[in-house]
Amino acid sequence: MPKLVKHLLLIVLPLLAVFAVAPAVYQNHLLLFNFVIFLILAQGVNIIYGFTGYLPFGYVGFFGAGAYGFAIMVMHLQMPAALAVLAAGVVGVVLGLLLTPLLRLTGAYFAIANLAASLAVLHLVANPALESITKGPYGVSLTGTFNPTLAYEAALVVLALTLGAVVYLRNSSFGLALQAVREDPVSAAMAGVDVVRMRMVAWLASALVAGLAGGVYAWYVSVFYPDNVFSGEFSIFAIVFALFGGVATILGPIVGVLILYGVYNLIGFTTPQYFQLIYGLLIMGLVLFLPAGLMSLATRRGWHVP
Amino acid sequence: MLTYALVAGVLFGLYFSLVGIGLNLVFGVMRIVNLAHGDIIMLGGFIALGVVTLASVDPLFAVPLAFVVFVLAGLALYYVLVPRLQGASNPEMLSIILFFGLSQVIEAITTIFAGTSERSIQSRLLGTVFTTIRVKWFGGKPGPGGPIHILGQGFPAPWVIAAATSLVAIGLVYVYLYRTRLGTLTRAVMSRRDEALATGIDVDRVSAAAFGIGLGLAAMAGVFAPFMFGSITPAFGADATVTSFAIVVLGSLGNPLGTALGGIVYGVCYMLVQTYLSSWADLLPYVLLILILLLRPSGLLGRRVRVA
């Protein structure tokens, strides 16, 4: 059996099945939905950071843009929700295209430029001068499309798509070439890899994923403010979850989300600052003691991690 | 109105130079982007707050206090964090994430102790020490320190005091870099880190000093933050980091004195946008930062390469 099929059958399918059945047996649907969103976002970070080495501090920009793309399609064009989710994905890709020049930057320059870009989009959307289009800082209310059950199912579809993309990257020479570009662009070019095109494809794929996730999120919550959907916490969580598990693997970000977001909800912090404190310490501890993530504990022993 | 915007821009610009210079010093020497820079500025603001509420003295006294406290804190942090980083395979990327974590920790702890509400200090409290001295030595009445007049326009006294303090601080950084032995070594490490290592310079000591001084300068800038921005909250740090980064990149990364130029350009832009396009002023630092990175990646000065 090819590895790709094996990974789909043994990792992706069971995970999707669990989340498809869970709402019938578990009452807290919002929590399940958030799990799915973070699985998508963590894998989106995995695509761009794990496979190409660009750290997207402003990843939430695509998510927020997707949410607002959904809202604008519904409010102004009366688009049906499912179609508006696709439009949200397109908005993510368009923003990604606008930001492709950032790929010329490396390391910290890219990370901070990306953060600045997401904050610029936030301030643009929240600007009272654009109230007629985005409702500015006053938030949107999309009661007409409110349907959490369908939105949850749409989220599962997006998750399936995202996981499929990551399984492909993990098992294809395309994914290998992306990692080669991450390690050394000059040597990669000398292996015949079109470095610029490769980076762009990965970048737009991760933008698409976040845009779709933002659209689904807008559909699910239906009432939100710019500060909600552009909250830096989405970027932070997605990055920390992916790093904690270990990037450039399929399992790493999944394990990261299930453990960290699970623990977070089990403990149930009522005050966000204690949560932020623990996450900050966790990030520092990770960098200092386990820089390659949980999965590196296994790879160090010579085990292959999918 | 234009004169007012320009003078205010230069005053703010001098202050912005101080805001950014520590970040640049740390980057220049260690090639590490201190994402907790803005949080140190925020803590400086809380030191000013503490000095006023606990000791009821002029917040100017917080300037040396903040500097000393954070030079020491910087030295301690350096020796705890950096050696572990340098053993890793990708220290640059990891340092970004590490200092990002640190910024989260600082913000969280500050929130736990101070809450999320906006804190401000009455602006007349800043510089009372001058009035007191004037009254003691030259007599006269202890009146409220009104606006200071420059080119026929009145500006809030804290702006002028912050700008003057920044000018002095930048002058001292210049003296440190060009007139002291450690400063000379610092410049050597900044220009060629690998060669500095090979020639036997104690790069660790130089880096620790730069990290300490960088944090000290940030905290110093923070003392004026409540006056320059109206108020501060524990969440102020993230914005301050991006703003500092924009200033530093404008003046070219790795060249601490270029930051003075970057600060003034930024300050003037900031005031012009505030005056003529106020609803878009929030966008300025981000758009400016992205444009500079893409169009003139070496900053207004300098020619360091940062693109692939």
Added chain:
Amino acid sequence: MSPDAAPILNVAGLVKRFGGFHALDGLSFHVAPGEILGLVGPNGSGKTTAINVVSGLYAPDGGEVRFEGQPIGGLASHRLVHRGINRTFQVPKPFMSLTVRENVDVALAYGRARTAPPPVAQLLEDYRLGEVAARPAADLNSAQQKMLDLVRALATAPRLLLLDELAAGLNPAELDWIAQRIKALAAAGMAIIVVEHLMGFIEQITDRVIVLNAGRDIFEGKLAAAVKEPQVIEVFLGGEHAR
């Protein structure tokens, strides 16, 4: 060895400037299939710059580079790889976190070799990397990383191969061994350009050398003849003393 064959690469009047500095200032040379050409000259004479321009790392500022009759100056590296040009680096930078085998796999998948390259296992065995094939490239020593860099290049089945200081850092036994390997590649019809400081190595493997000084060619012919040329002696001795 067939130096009489038509040249596969023709470089004429090549110019490359960095700011005001002319790294290449009218360099001309050619190399034919099956030939091993040496580029020699003092430090800073433009040898590596020449290789960087031919392999597409830098676009030329003037002059012409023709490969198989087609102008290729300014084409992106990966396109040149697809056309049949490849190179090794003075300081090789393999894909550190990938295994040795995966390093080669990338080149196999994306190199678009026109003729089937030898099987990976064979290539790795030939260049003494068979035992470490499953290890991350980061575990290799510097000589092994150089060999991996070479195998990565060979996996794209190049017709023109540029070797930048491949021999530096190898011990005498390894030098003899790699010299035989390079000669065998040329004997199979590959055109090879070698940049090297070790004159003994150059003498052992090259058919012909170009002596460079200040970005231009000042001599072309056998190395044995070159060392009798007063201009060449002057450049080398002058260059050595000036340093």
